[in-house]
Amino acid sequence: MSMAVHVGAVGVARPRIEGRAKVTGAARYAADEPIPDLAYGALVLATVARGRVRDIDVASVRDMPGVLGVIDHTNAPRLNPEAGNFFGPDGGLRLLQDDLIPHAGRPIALVVAETPEQARAAAQALPVTYDEQPHDTRLFAGHPAGRPALTLFDAPADIGDVDAELAASAVVVDERYGTPEENCSAMEPHSATAWWEGDRLEAVDSNQGPFQIAFTLATLFHLPPERVRVRVDHIGGGFGGKTMCGPQLILAAMAATRFGRPVRVTLTRAEVFLATAQRPATDQRIRIGADADGRLRAIHHDATYEISPLAEYIEGCTELTKTLYAAPAIRTALTVVPLDILPPYSMRAPGAAPGSFALESAMDELAERVGLDPLELRLRNEPGVGPVSGLPFSSRNLVACLREGARRFGWASRDHRPRMRRAGPLLIGTGLAATSFSTGAFPSTATITAEPDGTFTVAIAAADLGTGARTALTAIAADALAVGTDRIRLRISDSAIGPAWGAGGSRGTASWAWAITEAAAKIRGPERPMTATVDTTQLLGDLASRERHAFSAVFAEVGVDPATGEVRVRRLLGMFAVGRVINPLMARSQVIGGMIGGLSMALHEEGVRDPVTGRHVNADFAGYHIAAHADVPDIEADFVPDDEPGVPWGIKGVGEIGNVGTAAAIANAVWHATGVRQRHLPIRLDRVLES
Amino acid sequence: MKEFAYRRVTEIRDALAAGHGGARYLGGGTNLVDLMKCGVETPTQLVDVRFLPLGEIRETPDGGLAIGATTTNSDLAAHPEVRRRYPALSQAVLAGASGQLRNMATVGGNLMQRTRCAYFADPSQACNKRDPGSGCAAIRGAHHNHAVLGWSPSCVATHASDMAVALAAFDAVVRYETLDGGAEIPLERFYPPVGDTPERETELPAGALITEVVLPGSAVAPRSRYRKVRERASYAFATVSVAAHLEVSRGTVRSVRIALGGVASRPWRARAAESFLLDGPATADRFRAAAETELAAAAPLPGNGYKVPLARNLIAAVLADLAEPY
Ligand SMILES: Cc1cc2nc3c(=O)[nH]c(=O)nc-3n(C[C@H](O)[C@H](O)[C@H](O)COP(=O)(O)OP(=O)(O)OC[C@H]3O[C@@H](n4cnc5c(N)ncnc54)[C@H](O)[C@@H]3O)c2cc1C
Numbered sequence A: 001m002s003m004a005v006h007v008g009a010v011g012v013a014r015p016r017i018e019g020r021a022k023v024t025g026a027a028r029y030a031a032d033e034p035i036p037d038l039a040y041g042a043l044v045l046a047t048v049a050r051g052r053v054r055d056i057d058v059a060s061v062r063d064m065p066g067v068l069g070v071i072d073h074t075n076a077p078r079l080n081p082e083a084g085n086f087f088g089p090d091g092g093l094r095l096l097q098d099d100l101i102p103h104a105g106r107p108i109a110l111v112v113a114e115t116p117e118q119a120r121a122a123a124q125a126l127p128v129t130y131d132e133q134p135h136d137t138r139l140f141a142g143h144p145a146g147r148p149a150l151t152l153f154d155a156p157a158d159i160g161d162v163d164a165e166l167a168a169s170a171v172v173v174d175e176r177y178g179t180p181e182e183n184c185s186a187m188e189p190h191s192a193t194a195w196w197e198g199d200r201l202e203a204v205d206s207n208q209g210p211f212q213i214a215f216t217l218a219t220l221f222h223l224p225p226e227r228v229r230v231r232v233d234h235i236g237g238g239f240g241g242k243t244m245c246g247p248q249l250i251l252a253a254m255a256a257t258r259f260g261r262p263v264r265v266t267l268t269r270a271e272v273f274l275a276t277a278q279r280p281a282t283d284q285r286i287r288i289g290a291d292a293d294g295r296l297r298a299i300h301h302d303a304t305y306e307i308s309p310l311a312e313y314i315e316g317c318t319e320l321t322k323t324l325y326a327a328p329a330i331r332t333a334l335t336v337v338p339l340d341i342l343p344p345y346s347m348r349a350p351g352a353a354p355g356s357f358a359l360e361s362a363m364d365e366l367a368e369r370v371g372l373d374p375l376e377l378r379l380r381n382e383p384g385v386g387p388v389s390g391l392p393f394s395s396r397n398l399v400a401c402l403r404e405g406a407r408r409f410g411w412a413s414r415d416h417r418p419r420m421r422r423a424g425p426l427l428i429g430t431g432l433a434a435t436s437f438s439t440g441a442f443p444s445t446a447t448i449t450a451e452p453d454g455t456f457t458v459a460i461a462a463a464d465l466g467t468g469a470r471t472a473l474t475a476i477a478a479d480a481l482a483v484g485t486d487r488i489r490l491r492i493s494d495s496a497i498g499p500a501w502g503a504g505g506s507r508g509t510a511s512w513a514w515a516i517t518e519a520a521a522k523i524r525g526p527e528r529p530m531t532a533t534v535d536t537t538q539l540l541g542d543l544a545s546r547e548r549h550a551f552s553a554v555f556a557e558v559g560v561d562p563a564t565g566e567v568r569v570r571r572l573l574g575m576f577a578v579g580r581v582i583n584p585l586m587a588r589s590q591v592i593g594g595m596i597g598g599l600s601m602a603l604h605e606e607g608v609r610d611p612v613t614g615r616h617v618n619a620d621f622a623g624y625h626i627a628a629h630a631d632v633p634d635i636e637a638d639f640v641p642d643d644e645p646g647v648p649w650g651i652k653g654v655g656e657i658g659n660v661g662t663a664a665a666i667a668n669a670v671w672h673a674t675g676v677r678q679r680h681l682p683i684r685l686d687r688v689l690e691s
Numbered sequence B: 001m002k003e004f005a006y007r008r009v010t011e012i013r014d015a016l017a018a019g020h021g022g023a024r025y026l027g028g029g030t031n032l033v034d035l036m037k038c039g040v041e042t043p044t045q046l047v048d049v050r051f052l053p054l055g056e057i058r059e060t061p062d063g064g065l066a067i068g069a070t071t072t073n074s075d076l077a078a079h080p081e082v083r084r085r086y087p088a089l090s091q092a093v094l095a096g097a098s099g100q101l102r103n104m105a106t107v108g109g110n111l112m113q114r115t116r117c118a119y120f121a122d123p124s125q126a127c128n129k130r131d132p133g134s135g136c137a138a139i140r141g142a143h144h145n146h147a148v149l150g151w152s153p154s155c156v157a158t159h160a161s162d163m164a165v166a167l168a169a170f171d172a173v174v175r176y177e178t179l180d181g182g183a184e185i186p187l188e189r190f191y192p193p194v195g196d197t198p199e200r201e202t203e204l205p206a207g208a209l210i211t212e213v214v215l216p217g218s219a220v221a222p223r224s225r226y227r228k229v230r231e232r233a234s235y236a237f238a239t240v241s242v243a244a245h246l247e248v249s250r251g252t253v254r255s256v257r258i259a260l261g262g263v264a265s266r267p268w269r270a271r272a273a274e275s276f277l278l279d280g281p282a283t284a285d286r287f288r289a290a291a292e293t294e295l296a297a298a299a300p301l302p303g304n305g306y307k308v309p310l311a312r313n314l315i316a317a318v319l320a321d322l323a324e325p326y
């Protein structure tokens, strides 16, 4: 093997490998794959929040043009109830198994026809009657159905004597913060095409982790894993909404089974909202006690959120509370309230995004009451070790983020009193938030093969959501093999490659890079094999126990028109410590995207339910607002030097840290502008308007 | 979506001959086609009017402008005479939708667009406007962005057009043709009161084709403004909007026109506020008092009370802006 002089690719800013294909329209997404003899499925969703299907009048649509048939609970293939997700068995996956309606928007039938239009027409015409039952879709802390959340992660903590420390505190903040239901809202609606090849179920799907999803699909259909293959192609964003085995895939597989031909199911925008995944609403109480000089004595964070009785789920709101600040007493708890809602699932910085809004708003309130610069308050409470675990941090560069961010933002000249700055009719304010997001890696398998032409095929069942995974992994493989990127042929997006973690939890790149790096080491090792496969399960188990987190500091400036309540962000700056940056160009655009997501969370995003029917009424992009270009101000994002010892390439992952913190920074800036605290998101104009 | 026929016409009489029964005129299709997709509109035929000779903006003898019904929203907003003589109209159109939509949308279609009430667009919900007699889901449901003025227990929806609000402030007139001949209706009377027939949205006779919208000549319209308050900086419907012009001479209001958007089933011409102000002092207090006079009739629902102070503040702010010397 020739090892020519090699210039490293890791750390170099490079545009996306598939960028040209995307802007010219050549890149294919799941719904674009040409497949012969395709039939199309259209969903029918329940229009009541709870009850039973009384009747589905299939006969009345059977003769509509092109209709091949209807699948509902009376004739659907039986699914395995053991199938689940990261959190355990998931009743959300068991579609069309009975006449029960657990939430509005639950798929209750699939109409299959020769064309998508014919399928949709018949689905719209299909008469369904219901026996409605009383429903409950309203979350609040103290709800009688509340119970402790699963403790798989973000388990409850209780160190020190919170009540005694609070009693001894010179200043106490005790407030409630609320965040609404939000939807992942990826640009590309979910689409799947499924067909049988002999006794193997094949599918092309839009998802974030083909291996895990193939495994779930196999379980659901009582098949051995090797008889199910799921591929993904280019993906138009996921934001967590494509981490689970989606209704499009389950229903396409059912229809392919029943009709004996390939079937494509592409969700409408409304179906993405109503039938895929959402962030649960949260109702959080925070108590913080401090001495007069701002040194914390206690933090108590009680977070309540909603789930569906169909599946467990953890919205880890209190993770940051156990990470960010030193305090002799810290208590956290997560309470779930099962309601008649779509099962929540991980969305953009799950837990951390709503949790940091609560914690970092409360810290700002504390700074106000103590009379301290909010920046100084954070610096004063910097912990040496994990505040709850006592474990050392693998690396912790929050202070660098805060100081460098403050310098660039011009924080030093801030008058910390509220309502002091004006620009014409606008009130101007600034705010900041400190953040963290837990990092790590999950077991993955990679195979590298040295090809006769001098190239290397690098195969791993990764998925590129549009963030640039292909480009990053190509650079990593090139450096790990000490060759140029032109000699790397990356194969991803296929469950048949073998087990691998998906693109989620900010752990995609770290998990995949690890497996690729180890496989490359074997190829370059003394035996010089032509092909090497590595599974990182064992290696990960050997990793030292540490507090592992990415950190950041976010600074925001807002203008508020008190006469209309309109809040517009004028400046946003984020400084990030995310380990080693693999590709500064893409990492920057990813954290900027995250900050825009945080801005949307602060000001716009809200799933609105009808108070009478419990149904969502804004399941589209005209009603569910996400920041438009005009809402996005000058954004600056940069990285402080950082590393992650023990992890190949020092990767921490940039997936979600960009999102966290922005909402609190903006809310704190709105307080600074107006003097009024905003403890409920989104900060709608009717909440700000002064009359 | 139901199957339908499509027909392109180049003569007005062909359009009128085809535009009956289950047929619908098709402008840019930005509203009609969406409603067809969700099953709210089920035309048997679309009569595409974009190739009619109605795409011009011309001068009228009294110094006004006549805007052809198929003029796109983008062309209307960019027209130099519209910008110079009726700036609030140009501002209103530009404040609506997005660049892509405005390139497609026509003036006729914009006037005829249906409400954005979410229940209206969902055939599984009760809605008197879509399905007379079925009830109104919004009154007890989610009505954060619904009407505070002129609504009835049958329907509390707003009209969504920004353009129409500016047209109302300028006393525009809508001209149309039918098989029996042409006629015109002042914009202020174009949208009837809701009453118990929310499904009847305009005074146009069945099958009528809007041909143009006429803006009367006006010496004061150049000093006009449109301001739209919305939940994000662009690409959102108005929560409340105001189109106004104001002429002040030696501290006294000599001419004033105010129309509100986002508060009623039609652009709301604030006649009470106008007469309160006319010939009186142009002061901030008076502007606010005028707004309060107009809004005395407001009857908000539990979920949209904020619109009343918002409309008041907005009227006062826009008038104060216009009163500044320039
Ligand atoms: C995402 C989105 C955001 C939007 N935001 C805004 C906004 O912020 N502000 C705003 O004001 N609008 C907004 N709109 C609405 C937009 O302005 C209207 O859709 C557009 O003006 C309709 O014009 P059109 O030519 O496309 O009408 P079409 O969709 O073609 O037709 C609408 C109706 O008008 C009838 N019609 C068309 N031409 C004639 C005619 N000559 N005579 C009689 N009847 C006719 C049609 O039969 C149909 O009933 C938005 C629309 C969308 C989709």
Ligand code: SF4
Pocket: B115, B117, B118, B119, B120, B126, B127, B128, B129, B130, B135, B136, B137, B138, B139, B154, B155, B156, B157, B198
């Ligand atoms: S407000 Fe009007 S449009 Fe909306 S549901 Fe009620 S009747 Fe229908």
